[in-house]
Amino acid sequence: MSVSPSPPVPQVRPKHNRMFDVPEHRLMLVEGSPFHLLVAFAGISKMFRSIAQDIVYRRFHRALAHFLPEISIPIFLKFLDITKSGISSDVPLSILMPDVFRTTSPRHLVIQAPCDKGWEWLLVLFRMGYTDSQVVNDADFIRLQVGKVACTWRVTRPELDDQIFIIEGAQQNILVSLTASHFTSEMNVITSTAIYSLYPALTEARIGLPTFSRIKTTDTEAYSKLQLTLLDNLADFGRPCGASCMGIWRYTRDLAFVGRFHWQLGFDDDNMEDDDYQWRLHRECVNLKCRNAFKVVRGL
Numbered sequence: 001m002s003v004s005p006s007p008p009v010p011q012v013r014p015k016h017n018r019m020f021d022v023p024e025h026r027l028m029l030v031e032g033s034p035f036h037l038l039v040a041f042a043g044i045s046k047m048f049r050s051i052a053q054d055i056v057y058r059r060f061h062r063a064l065a066h067f068l069p070e071i072s073i074p075i076f077l078k079f080l081d082i083t084k085s086g087i088s089s090d091v092p093l094s095i096l097m098p099d100v101f102r103t104t105s106p107r108h109l110v111i112q113a114p115c116d117k118g119w120e121w122l123l124v125l126f127r128m129g130y131t132d133s134q135v136v137n138d139a140d141f142i143r144l145q146v147g148k149v150a151c152t153w154r155v156t157r158p159e160l161d162d163q164i165f166i167i168e169g170a171q172q173n174i175l176v177s178l179t180a181s182h183f184t185s186e187m188n189v190i191t192s193t194a195i196y197s198l199y200p201a202l203t204e205a206r207i208g209l210p211t212f213s214r215i216k217t218t219d220t221e222a223y224s225k226l227q228l229t230l231l232d233n234l235a236d237f238g239r240p241c242g243a244s245c246m247g248i249w250r251y252t253r254d255l256a257f258v259g260r261f262h263w264q265l266g267f268d269d270d271n272m273e274d275d276d277y278q279w280r281l282h283r284e285c286v287n288l289k290c291r292n293a294f295k296v297v298r299g300l
């Protein structure tokens with residue numbers, strides 16, 4: 001007597017698991033998420049981390065496509081890696097705040113190049129269709145830039161409004177030239193390996209603080225379009241400043257209080273924390289809720 005085999009039992013999985021089995025659905029769930037949620041999502045598992053990294057890559061690629069021909073983007077990314085450079089200002093903001101850049105485009109592309117790499121970037125951009133360049137003399141920031149920035153170029157191409165700035169640092173570590181930015185909201189940078197934010201809490205709160213300068217009306221207008229509020233100081237912050245304090249000395253050592261997310265695996269690390277460099281935004285803090293208010297602070 002033969003016994004016929006029993007029919008296979010269908011494998012029923014929970015509904016949410018079935019949804020995560022479909023790559024498109026996984027991406028849709030987090031595609032437009034704010035960056036802090038994306039980072040939290042990446043911490044769940046290896047698979048989620050890889051999804052989050054893919055989303056960062058796609059946001060980065062989309063932002064670069066405003067300035068470069070599609071065919072040039074892989075070469076541009078390779079050169080970013082070879083020269084250990086980074087992209088600051090609007091492009092990383094478009095990755096950190098995707099909701100804002102759904103209706104607006106990055107205004108400019110800012111390349112942060114290590115010492116002696118500026119000319120190499122000029123040559124590469126000329127091969128990609130840009131034709132003109134001029135040195136920018138930002139007199140307001142000469143004092144700030146001493147020892148941090150060697151030279152700044154504006155690179156343009158005819159009949160197009162697109163502008164690329166190359167900021168060649170005075171040192172090899174591009175985080176040093178990044179601290180010479182006009183506002184903390186410009187102190188985010190994406191490299192071929194990771195995205196860094198020198199003031200992650202302020203960026204998340206969409207607040208920009210100036211670096212030893214006065215805020216002009218044109219700055220306020222430009223940043224309000226990006227839903228960012230520029231403040232002279234944190235006097236009305238309503239809570240202690242923490243690592244966002246204007247009066248404290250910050251250090252690149254060990255990337256203390258620097259936000260970092262590795263979006264690309266397989267590349268060498270940037271070694272950003274290797275050089276110890278210190279900076280601060282102002283001589284003092286005026287936030288009465290902060291323990292550093294009106295004190296001379298030597299460090300955290």
Ligand SMILES: [Zn+2]
Nearest residue numbers: 241245285290
């Ligand atoms: Zn403070």
